[in-house]
Amino acid sequence: MLKVLGLTVLLSFSAAATAASVADTHTEMAGCESCHADxxxxxxxxxxxxxxxxxxxxxxxxEGEMHTQHDGIITCSDCHVVHEEASANDSCANCH
Known part of the structure:
Protein backbone atom coordinates (compact mmCIF):
# COMPACT_ATOMS: atom_id res chain seq x y z
CA MET A 1 0.00 0.00 0.00
CA LEU A 2 2.78 2.42 0.86
CA LYS A 3 4.53 1.67 -2.42
CA VAL A 4 1.38 2.59 -4.36
CA LEU A 5 0.92 5.78 -2.33
CA GLY A 6 4.57 6.74 -2.80
CA LEU A 7 4.41 6.13 -6.53
CA THR A 8 1.21 8.17 -6.80
CA VAL A 9 2.80 11.11 -4.95
CA LEU A 10 5.96 10.89 -7.06
CA LEU A 11 4.01 10.87 -10.33
CA SER A 12 1.92 13.81 -9.15
CA PHE A 13 5.00 15.87 -8.41
CA SER A 14 6.73 14.93 -11.66
CA ALA A 15 3.66 15.91 -13.71
CA ALA A 16 3.39 19.23 -11.88
CA ALA A 17 7.07 19.92 -12.42
CA THR A 18 6.86 19.31 -16.15
CA ALA A 19 3.58 21.16 -16.72
CA ALA A 20 4.24 24.52 -18.34
CA SER A 21 2.58 26.66 -20.92
CA VAL A 22 3.94 26.82 -24.45
CA ALA A 23 4.86 30.46 -23.83
CA ASP A 24 6.85 29.57 -20.72
CA THR A 25 8.95 26.99 -22.55
CA HIS A 26 9.53 29.25 -25.57
CA THR A 27 10.35 32.34 -23.50
CA GLU A 28 13.33 30.48 -22.08
CA MET A 29 14.82 30.47 -25.61
CA ALA A 30 14.77 34.17 -26.49
CA GLY A 31 12.21 35.97 -24.40
CA CYS A 32 8.92 37.21 -25.83
CA GLU A 33 10.71 37.98 -29.10
CA SER A 34 10.98 34.25 -29.82
CA CYS A 35 7.31 34.41 -30.86
CA HIS A 36 6.32 38.10 -30.99
CA ALA A 37 7.75 40.88 -33.18
CA ASP A 38 9.33 43.43 -30.85
CA GLU A 63 3.21 14.43 -37.12
CA GLY A 64 -0.31 13.49 -36.23
CA GLU A 65 -3.44 13.14 -38.29
CA MET A 66 -5.03 16.13 -36.54
CA HIS A 67 -2.36 18.40 -38.03
CA THR A 68 -2.58 17.17 -41.63
CA GLN A 69 -6.41 17.16 -41.60
CA HIS A 70 -6.49 20.84 -40.63
CA ASP A 71 -3.78 22.12 -42.98
CA GLY A 72 -5.01 25.25 -44.75
CA ILE A 73 -8.09 25.44 -42.53
CA ILE A 74 -6.82 26.70 -39.18
CA THR A 75 -3.68 28.20 -37.65
CA CYS A 76 -1.52 27.07 -34.76
CA SER A 77 -3.05 29.55 -32.32
CA ASP A 78 -6.54 28.23 -33.06
CA CYS A 79 -5.71 25.13 -31.02
CA HIS A 80 -2.63 25.93 -28.97
CA VAL A 81 -3.48 28.26 -26.08
CA VAL A 82 0.07 29.40 -25.54
CA HIS A 83 -0.17 31.43 -22.35
CA GLU A 84 -2.11 28.83 -20.37
CA GLU A 85 -1.42 25.29 -19.26
CA ALA A 86 -3.91 23.70 -21.65
CA SER A 87 -4.01 20.80 -24.05
CA ALA A 88 -4.50 21.66 -27.72
CA ASN A 89 -7.07 18.84 -27.81
CA ASP A 90 -9.26 20.83 -25.40
CA SER A 91 -10.00 23.32 -28.20
CA CYS A 92 -11.51 20.69 -30.52
CA ALA A 93 -14.95 21.31 -28.99
CA ASN A 94 -14.82 24.92 -30.23
CA CYS A 95 -15.40 23.66 -33.79
CA HIS A 96 -16.56 20.05 -33.52
Missing amino acids: GAPSSDMAFENEACITCHGSLKEL
Missing part, protein backbone atom coordinates in the same frame (compact mmCIF):
# COMPACT_ATOMS: atom_id res chain seq x y z
CA GLY A 39 8.03 41.36 -27.93
CA ALA A 40 4.40 42.44 -28.40
CA PRO A 41 1.51 40.40 -29.82
CA SER A 42 0.31 41.28 -33.31
CA SER A 43 -3.34 42.19 -33.78
CA ASP A 44 -4.07 39.24 -36.09
CA MET A 45 -1.54 36.70 -34.73
CA ALA A 46 -0.12 36.30 -38.26
CA PHE A 47 3.45 36.96 -37.13
CA GLU A 48 3.12 34.50 -34.24
CA ASN A 49 1.67 31.73 -36.41
CA GLU A 50 4.44 32.25 -38.96
CA ALA A 51 6.97 31.98 -36.12
CA CYS A 52 5.47 28.58 -35.23
CA ILE A 53 5.82 27.41 -38.83
CA THR A 54 9.39 28.71 -39.09
CA CYS A 55 10.50 26.51 -36.19
CA HIS A 56 8.12 23.56 -36.30
CA GLY A 57 7.00 23.35 -39.94
CA SER A 58 3.57 23.67 -41.52
CA LEU A 59 0.62 21.57 -40.42
CA LYS A 60 1.09 19.18 -43.34
CA GLU A 61 4.70 18.60 -42.22
CA LEU A 62 3.88 17.85 -38.59
